[in-house]
Amino acid sequence: MKLFSKIVSILFHPMLMPTLGVFVIFQAGTHVSFMPFEAKRIIYITVFLTTCLLPLSLLPLLYQFGVIKSFQMESARERVLPVFFTGFFYYMGYLLLKKLGVSGVIGSFMLASLVAVLSAVVVTLFWKISLHTIGIGGVAGAVMALAFRFGIDLTLLIFLLFLASGITASARLYLGAHQPAQVYAGFLWGFLIVFASVLI
Structure with a gap:
């Protein structure tokens, strides 16, 4: 179970979620898919880089x-600078996409x-909020917003993402990385x- 939880934590790592989100948006059947x-x-x-x-x-x-102290960054304080730099690189990615003329759903996401x-x-x-569940929650929010915004049936995709969210949260709890409130809040x-950004 511990090995499985570690694999899940890697597969649904927060740094991979923007790329997964873009992939899911392309597969959702909206005009962006074409x-x-x-x-x-x-x-x-651009997004992966x-x-x-x-x-x-x-x-x-x-x-x-x-x-x-470790690549797991177990304490909340350890995460501050890495998350800040991650935000800086996200901003670079957003600006690059804008320069390339990418807007709409991808830009909002x-x-x-x-x-x-x-x-x-x-x-x-x-507080040590769960970055893993922030990431997968964001992807789920994007898909839910697409379903509402474009009136398309994405029930299966939403179900799979909520299932993946539950599995990811359980893995983080099993590994002792977070308390329940931290994964739910994330x-x-x-x-x-x-959800609000892509919907509006």
Whole structure:
């Protein structure tokens, strides 16, 4: 069970959620799904680079300077600087996408993800909110908003994302990384911010 929980924590790592979110948006059957493959490829590369690779590349440096004691960042205080830098890279990604002329649903999703991350920095100063459930909650919120905004049936996709959210929350609890309130609050935090942004 511990190995399974660790695998789940890696698969649904918060730094992978923006890329997963973009993938899900492309598969949702809206007008965005008909974007040319080359345009999608550029968006994927931009999002993955700025929300995953660049933030991850900083962790060894932060570890070397003693800012974080481990890559798990078990204390709330350890997470503040990494989450701040992650927010900075998210902002870079958002600006790059704007320069490329990407707006609409993708732009709203990226902006909402940025807001969720930066606001999590403030919360992290006082409380160890779950970044994992903020991430997966944001993806679930985006899909729910697409269903309402475009009137399309995404029941199966929403069910799968809520199931993945539950599994991720359970994994984090099993590993002792969070208290129940921290994973519930994280999910609601990510879900509501992204849902409102993509819907409006």
